[in-house]
Amino acid sequence: MRLTLEVWRQADAATPGRFERYEVDGVTAEVSMLELLDILNAQLVAEGREPVAFDHDCREGICGTCGIMVNGQPHGPEDHTPACLQRVRAFSDGDVVTLEPWRAGAFPVLRDLVVDRSALDRIIASGGYISTATNAAPEALSLPVNKHQSEAAMDHAACIGCGACVAACPNGAAQLFAGAKVAHLAELPQGQVERYERVRSMVATMESEFGSCTNYGECVPACPAAIGLDVIAHLNRDFRTAVVSERRGEVPERTDVRWLARLRGEAWWQSDPDDRPGDTPKRS
Amino acid sequence: MAATAPERSKRSPFIVELYRSALGKKYVMAITGIVGLGYVLAHMIGNLKLYQSAEDFNLYAETLRELLYPIAPEGLVLNLLRGVLILALVGHVVAAAQLTAMNRRARPESYRSKRDYVAADFAARTMRWTGVIVLLFLFYHLADLTWAVTPLHEAGDTVYDRVLNSFNNPASAGFYILANLALGFHLYHGVWSLFQSMGWNNRRFNHWRRTLAVAFTVVVIGGNLSFVIAVLTGVIS
Ligand code: HEM
Ligand code: SF4
Ligand code: FES
Numbered sequence: 183m184r185l186t187l188e189v190w191r192q193a194d195a196a197t198p199g200r201f202e203r204y205e206v207d208g209v210t211a212e213v214s215m216l217e218l219l220d221i222l223n224a225q226l227v228a229e230g231r232e233p234v235a236f237d238h239d240c241r242e243g244i245c246g247t248c249g250i251m252v253n254g255q256p257h258g259p260e261d262h263t264p265a266c267l268q269r270v271r272a273f274s275d276g277d278v279v280t281l282e283p284w285r286a287g288a289f290p291v292l293r294d295l296v297v298d299r300s301a302l303d304r305i306i307a308s309g310g311y312i313s314t315a316t317n318a319a320p321e322a323l324s325l326p327v328n329k330h331q332s333e334a335a336m337d338h339a340a341c342i343g344c345g346a347c348v349a350a351c352p353n354g355a356a357q358l359f360a361g362a363k364v365a366h367l368a369e370l371p372q373g374q375v376e377r378y379e380r381v382r383s384m385v386a387t388m389e390s391e392f393g394s395c396t397n398y399g400e401c402v403p404a405c406p407a408a409i410g411l412d413v414i415a416h417l418n419r420d421f422r423t424a425v426v427s428e429r430r431g432e433v434p435e436r437t438d439v440r441w442l443a444r445l446r447g448e449a450w451w452q453s454d455p456d457d458r459p460g461d462t463p464k465r466s
Numbered sequence: 467m468a469a470t471a472p473e474r475s476k477r478s479p480f481i482v483e484l485y486r487s488a489l490g491k492k493y494v495m496a497i498t499g500i501v502g503l504g505y506v507l508a509h510m511i512g513n514l515k516l517y518q519s520a521e522d523f524n525l526y527a528e529t530l531r532e533l534l535y536p537i538a539p540e541g542l543v544l545n546l547l548r549g550v551l552i553l554a555l556v557g558h559v560v561a562a563a564q565l566t567a568m569n570r571r572a573r574p575e576s577y578r579s580k581r582d583y584v585a586a587d588f589a590a591r592t593m594r595w596t597g598v599i600v601l602l603f604l605f606y607h608l609a610d611l612t613w614a615v616t617p618l619h620e621a622g623d624t625v626y627d628r629v630l631n632s633f634n635n636p637a638s639a640g641f642y643i644l645a646n647l648a649l650g651f652h653l654y655h656g657v658w659s660l661f662q663s664m665g666w667n668n669r670r671f672n673h674w675r676r677t678l679a680v681a682f683t684v685v686v687i688g689g690n691l692s693f694v695i696a697v698l699t700g701v702i703s
Contacts, residue, residue, distance in 0.1 A: 188579070190578070201578065254580050254582040255582050261584070282579050285575050286572060286573055287574050351573075352573065352581075352586060354572035354573035385487060385489060392572050393488075393569040393572030394489075395492065396590065396593065396659070397590065397659040397663070400583060400584065400585045402585060412667045415661070415662050415665050416665070416667065417489070417665075418489055418492070418493075418665035421487070422489075425484050426480055
């Protein structure tokens with residue numbers, strides 16, 4: 183089949199971009215979205231022109247590197263499928279297909295269809311480590327995990343970090359991504375130690391670069407891992423627990439209510455030296 | 467990037483810390499939204515007295531003023547309720563404005579090609595506009611029926627008379643209809659959305675959220691619109 187491609191061309195982050203129109207002929211139905219670009223690029227190179235830059239790696243839906251807006255839909259017309267696994271069979275002969283980079287304040291365009299998604303890595307990094315025994319492999323079954331929770335954790339861990347959720351969101355929000363990351367650790371015993379510190383820190387990083395969730399739900403069909411909106415409710419709940427319960431002392435670290443403790447005259451028995459404002463009774 | 471210990475942020479009082487975050491602002495939107503939902507439902511039910519008689523309706527309006535009187539001074543309870551509603555409205559609108567500004571910053575450049583939305587419905591995408599219409603309408607509604615400062619009314623009109631004056635005027639009735647449709651869209655998304663914002667997620671009731679949103683919207687907006695239509699068609703006169 184013959185397709186007309188409207189492709190976003192932009193030399194680098196500082197140069198304004200524009201759409202360019204190309205004709206591609208002899209495309210067969212099983213060609214993937216990325217192979218369509220390969221065909222176009224072969225054509226462009228043969229003509230001595232600059233090929234279109236786009237991100238890709240595994241081409242089998244596991245790495246999360248690919249990502250383009252196809253006719254106004256993240257990754258393409260099929261739900262829950264990364265661009266590398268989408269076939270052009272959704273189009274018919276003579277169609278115009280528009281390819282655009284993902285747009286979000288946190289995803290600056292680097293070149294053509296390539297955007298910088300390291301803002302997602304910064305969310306992950308701010309989540310920090312989990313405290314767990316390393317060294318020797320632990321005794322099997324030494325840490326029982328509820329079946330439903332392990333399934334849920336696995337489902338949430340399926341996120342490949344492609345950023346389609348951000349690209350889909352009219353607010354440029356990363357709640358689905360951050361929610362998946364927070365939820366998958368929060369479901370597991372290993373994730374409990376830093377659970378509330380982690381959600382706080384990840385939310386702070388997320389909000390410094392991304393937008394806020396209005397519950398459009400547009401991210402869900404775009405997500406190759408079929409992460410659901412429940413992770414966003416989970417994120418909200420854990421964040422609230424972190425901020426509110428900490429005040430009640432239900433979560434280990436808390437120093438903000440020292441004045442309250444002092445009013446009650448109870449701080450001297452706290453084991454954390456930070457919580458003893460110098461009114462510890464002295465032996466005489 | 468190496469994984470490090472999560473930063474210990476400086477601690478402020480929890481309300482401040484919660485509000486500083488966008489997630490916290492969404493809690494404010496949702497909680498003040500729930501206050502608003504309670505209000506619009508009670509307001510619609512109270513106004514059903516329009517169908518009983520002018521006397522009943524006027525008596526209802528008067529009774530609101532005397533709620534819990536003589537236990538509390540006349541007007542106190544009504545004014546306390548008004549205070550709560552005003553606070554909720556201010557909180558709702560301020561948080562909405564801040565979140566909207568944040569979201570504009572997060573998506574400075576829009577897509578050049580036409581977006582093909584799959585899940586984000588009309589109601590969700592127009593929350594800001596339906597909200598603004600409802601806000602403007604609220605001022606008109608108060609000026610019209612509470613303060614009676616619009617030219618439609620004459621001195622000595624009862625509350626019932628004012629409702630008739632207002633709904634018999636095509637422009638005024640039109641605004642009431644438009645504002646209720648806007649509120650309808652706002653509620654259709656809002657009632658569903660607040661569960662997410664509040665972190666209420668449970669397999670047992672998740673699939674009821676949409677039903678609840680539709681039912682709530684139909685009851686409140688259906689009731690409100692019926693008053694306007696009843697006056698326009700002479701059922702209430
Ligand atoms: C009777 C009056 C109103 C009621 C009952 C109401 C109710 C609600 C509810 C229940 C939500 C959902 C909250 C959530 O997602 O957690 C909401 C969201 C929203 N409301 Fe209202 N609202 C009212 C008036 C207004 C006004 C006057 C404005 C603005 C001028 C407004 C702007 C918004 C916006 C922008 C949102 C979406 C916020 C977001 O998701 O980021 N609303 N409203
Ligand atoms: S949540 Fe889904 S859409 Fe978002 S980054 Fe992960 S895999 Fe991609
Ligand atoms: S290229 Fe790896 S997921 Fe598409």
